[in-house]
Amino acid sequence: MASPSSQASSSLDSPAKAEPSLLRRLNEEKVISALRGEGALTRAEIVRRTGLSHPTVSKIVGELFEASMVEEGELKQPDLGRPGKTIALANRESRVFSLVIGAHRCSLISSGLDGVLQQGEIEVFSTPNTYAGLLKKVTGILKDQISNNSARVLGLGICLPGLLDAENETVLLSPNLLWLEGKQVGLDLEKNLGFPAVLVPAMAAHYLFESRHGRARGMEDFVVVNYAGGLGIAACNGGRLVDGRGGLAGELGHVTVDAEGELCGCGNRGCLETIASDRAVLNAVSQRMGNSVTLPELIERVRSGDREFDDIFERAGRYLAIGLAAAVNIFNPQAIFIYGKFLGAKEGLFERVVEWTHERALSLPSSQCEIFQAQRDPHECQQIGAAAAIIEKLTQSVSNQRGVINEKGAA
DSSP states (O other), X not given: OOOTTHHHHHGGGOOSOOOHHHHHHHHHHHHHHHHHHHOSEEHHHHHHHHOOOHHHHHXXXXXXXXXXXXXXXXXXXXXXXXXXXXXXXXXXXXXXXXXXXOSSEEEEEEEOTTOOBOGGGOEEEEOOSSHHHHHHHHHHHHHHHHHTOOSEEEEEEEEESSEEETTTTEEEEOTTOGGGTTOOHHHHHHHHHSSOEEXXXXXXXXXXXXXXXXXXXXXXXXXXXXXXXXXXXXXXXXXXXXXXXXXXXXXXXXSBSOTTSOBOTTSOBSBGGGTSSHHHHHHHHHHHHTSOOOHHHXXXXXXXTOOTTHHHHHHHHHHHHHHHHHHHHHHOOSEEEEEOSHHHXXXXXXXXXXXXXXXXXXXXXHHTOEEEEOOSOHHHHHHHHHHHHHHHHHHHHHHTTTTOOOOSOOO
16 A cells, blocks of 8 residues: 555655656645644745745645635734735535445544544444445435535545555455455545545554644654554654555564464464454453453443453553564654553553563664554544545645546555
8 A cells, every 4th residue: 555645755765856746746745734734824824834935835825726625714914924814724615525434334524624524424324234335325425415515525535444455446355344355445436426535544544644633743753553453553664654565564463473372364373463452352351251242341340440351451461562562673663652442441551561562672762762542532533544545635636737636556
C-alpha cells in the first residue's frame, strides 16, 4: 500500500530536478497543511507559514477554491500587514464521507475537509454478508444523504480490514470478510456514486489520523500500534509510511512468539496477536470461564476488583511489551501510540508494559522513544483517517489538471 503522501515525499529523497506538476503538488500540500494545522488564515499568513511567495499562494488558493476544497471566511486583521479575508478548509459548502467497514458493523459519516466529523449524521449498520449487499447499502445511504443536503460531496474514503494491492486498488486479503477479497470496492463505489473514492487499510488510517490530526503532527518517525482486534502497526520513517514492496509491511502481529501456541487466523501458530490483543485476552478468559463474555463486561469485572484473570492480563501485557520493544529496535521511533482496551482495564498495567518495553529494547533507541496510550476511540480515528485519505487524493487531483485523478495508490 503506497502511503497517501509517498509520491510527494519521494521527491525529497533525490536531488533530481522536480517536474512543475510535482512542485505544484508539494506547494499545495504546504498550504493544506498550514490550514489543517492552524485553521482559518489570511493569504498573507499562509505566505508567512509556508515560505511560499504571494503569487504562488494566490494561485494555489485560487485552484483550491475552484476545486471547492477551501472557503472564504471573515475579515481578519493579521499580526502584520493589512486586513484580509480568511481562507479555511471547506466545512460548510463541501464535504467528504468516510466509510469504515468492520467484521460486524460499518459506519458512514461525513466531515469537512478540516477533518471534523459531523457526528449528528453518522450511519451505523450491520455489515452485509455479501459484496453486492455492501455496495447496495452504501450507495443507498449516500444517495439519500446527498439528496437531503446542499453541501457538495467531493469524495469517499474507505477504511477496511485487510491487505490491499494499491496499484490495482484491489483487496488482497481480508480474513474476517472473505467476500471482499479480489474486489475493487473503491472503484465500484465510484461508478455507483459518480465521485472519487479511495481505499485505505485500517492501520494506514491510524497513521493518517495521528500524522494529520493527532499528537504525531510534525513528527518524522513514529509508530502506531493497534491491538484492539488483531495486532497491527503502521510505522512512519523519515516522514513517510513504511509500506514495503507490495504494501504489506506492518504485520507485527503475525511474528511467531510461541511455536506451539494458539492457531492464528493466518494459519500459523503462536502469532503475537494470539496472546497480546484484546481479542486474545477475551478468548482466554472465555475459555477459562466456559462461556463467552464481552470485552465491556470483562473490563467492568476487572475494574470492580476481580483478580481471577490477573495472569491472563499480565501475560498479554508482557508479550505486548515484546512487540513494542521490537518496534523500538527496528524503527527507532520518537514515539509509539498504542490503541486497544485491555491495558486500561487493570490499574497500572499500561505503566508496567512501558517499563517492560524499555527493559527489553536497546537502551539508546529506548531512551529516545515515548509511549502513549491513545485516548480516542480507534473506530473514530479510522473514520478521520479515511477522510484524510480521500482529502489527500483530492489534493493530488488539483495538481493533475484540475480534478482529473490519474494516479494509482494514493492511499
